[in-house]
Amino acid sequence: MTDLEGEPAVLEGEPAVEVHQAHPSLVLEDESVRSVVGAVLEGEGLEAASIGIILGDHGLVHELNREWLGHDYETDVVSFVLDEDALPRGRVEGEVYVDLDTAMERAPEFGVTMEHEALRYVAHGVLHLCGHDDATDQQRAAMRDLEDAYLDAAGV
Known part of the structure; x- marks a missing residue:
């Protein structure tokens, strides 16, 4: 189902989260x-207004990071x-671009699957959308703790 502009329609009660498989x-x-x-x-006590999760590769994420x-x-x-x-209204609207190539490369370093590592990146990106920052060592540690808690809550 699409809306008048041809975009995917969000049904009442359906989460406003779209997953885009953009990796080859x-x-x-x-x-x-x-x-x-x-x-x-x-x-975080928030709702999704509209969140796009785009699962890409090195080239896509690097280009966005640079541009x-x-x-x-x-x-x-x-x-x-x-x-x-x-x-401030308790809603989140944004996009998260995940580099699945990096997840594949780094997963063995942490003794986890590519999927687990990539889902950590999803959690990390959404935490940024929720207003968290990781500019300092203390902020990075706090985000890591939140990632762990939310991955556990999601059964990952």
């Missing part, structure tokens, strides 16, 4: 992604808040 060969189960997003939002954030290097996840005014 790696995928995550849409339901696993939605479960993690839901756990983060519930834990929009001014960082010319690969990274695991980038997030973009699309409506700054939504958060």
Whole structure:
């Protein structure tokens, strides 16, 4: 079902979370992604106005990181808040771009599957949309604790 502009319609009661499989060969189960997003939002006491989770590769995420954030290097996840005014109203509107190549490369380092590592990036990106930052060691540790808690809550 689509709305008048041809965009996917969100049915009443249906979460406003869209998962886009943009990697040429790696995928995550849409339901696993939605479960993690839901756990983060519930834990943060927020609702999804509209959240896009785009599962891409090195090239996509690197290009976005360079073009929009001014960082010319690969990274695991980038997030973009699309409506700054939504958060004070308890809603989140944004996009999270996850680099599945990085998840595949880094997962053995942490003794987890590619899926688990990529879902951590999903949680991390959504936490950024919820207003969390990771600029300091203390903030990074706090976000890591939240990621762990929300992955557990989602059954990951």
